[in-house]
Amino acid sequence: MTDSPPDAPAPRAARGTRIRPVPAVTRAIAILRLLAQSGEPLSAKQIAQALEIVPSTALHILRALVSEDVVNVDSAKRYRPGPGMLALARGMLEHSSFRTVVQPALDQLSRTWQVTSIGVETPNLDHMVVLALARSPLPFSLHVDVGSRFPGLISATGRLVAAYSAEPWEAIAQRFRQLRWQHPVDIDSWRKELDTVRRQGYSEDRGDYIGGVTIVAVPILDLSGRLTHTIVCAGVSHTMDGAQADALIADMQAAATDVARQLLR
Numbered sequence: 001m002t003d004s005p006p007d008a009p010a011p012r013a014a015r016g017t018r019i020r021p022v023p024a025v026t027r028a029i030a031i032l033r034l035l036a037q038s039g040e041p042l043s044a045k046q047i048a049q050a051l052e053i054v055p056s057t058a059l060h061i062l063r064a065l066v067s068e069d070v071v072n073v074d075s076a077k078r079y080r081p082g083p084g085m086l087a088l089a090r091g092m093l094e095h096s097s098f099r100t101v102v103q104p105a106l107d108q109l110s111r112t113w114q115v116t117s118i119g120v121e122t123p124n125l126d127h128m129v130v131l132a133l134a135r136s137p138l139p140f141s142l143h144v145d146v147g148s149r150f151p152g153l154i155s156a157t158g159r160l161v162a163a164y165s166a167e168p169w170e171a172i173a174q175r176f177r178q179l180r181w182q183h184p185v186d187i188d189s190w191r192k193e194l195d196t197v198r199r200q201g202y203s204e205d206r207g208d209y210i211g212g213v214t215i216v217a218v219p220i221l222d223l224s225g226r227l228t229h230t231i232v233c234a235g236v237s238h239t240m241d242g243a244q245a246d247a248l249i250a251d252m253q254a255a256a257t258d259v260a261r262q263l264l265r
Helices: 023-037 044-051 055-067 083-094 097-113 155-164 169-176 187-200 242-263
Strands: 071-073 078-081 116-121 127-134 149-151 203-206 213-221 227-236
Touching: 023 044, 023 055, 023 071, 023 078, 044 055, 055 071, 071 083, 097 116, 097 127, 097 227, 097 242, 127 155, 149 155, 155 187, 155 203, 155 213, 155 227, 169 187, 213 242, 227 242
Parallel strands: none
Antiparallel strands: 071 078, 116 127, 116 227, 127 149, 203 213, 213 227
């Protein structure tokens, strides 16, 4: 988990505004994230142990979440995400201007280049969120869906997040060391890539995160030059080399430019 413990000092928001901690809310969100990431239902005891919450507190929060329909409980007293979670996510996605704008571009990239195309939001160093998706027409699949969350510095998008980040290197390095790659990347080599990534305006992950899969990402920036989203394309590595890769990247960059322009209207 990347959540701060409930008793951690209050974080500071932008412009120095102090955020007053609300432990019940923090713990409820931590429980929802744990259940969303778990591949199976969990008991109250498992949840309390995983999040280091007092068992009675965990049970009270779970009962409240069940009453709000965002968590379901079965006859064995095990908990899983409830239909209310889907309703919340659907409402957010339906009102996402980014998803509306980027989806046609993703569909076109997937049809033209036979790749899986993804629209990603990059809110911070800790995580990224998939907001839109167009799957490859080829028999190639990634374990990704709309709403999926990934560590903020992983793979090609992670390189962009680091390259455009204003955070100190120590904060980036700390999170990098927590990443899991199929073929681990040396932090010094990875750091050297970042200047190149920013200069060329795209990043590549050639089998580091997932063996045999090349992942390319291009940035979408706001008016201040801050990275807000990325367009990502993924495919089998041997089909994404040489001139074909260059042409794909050019199309991705053109799509990112068009999406950014529409978002800024």
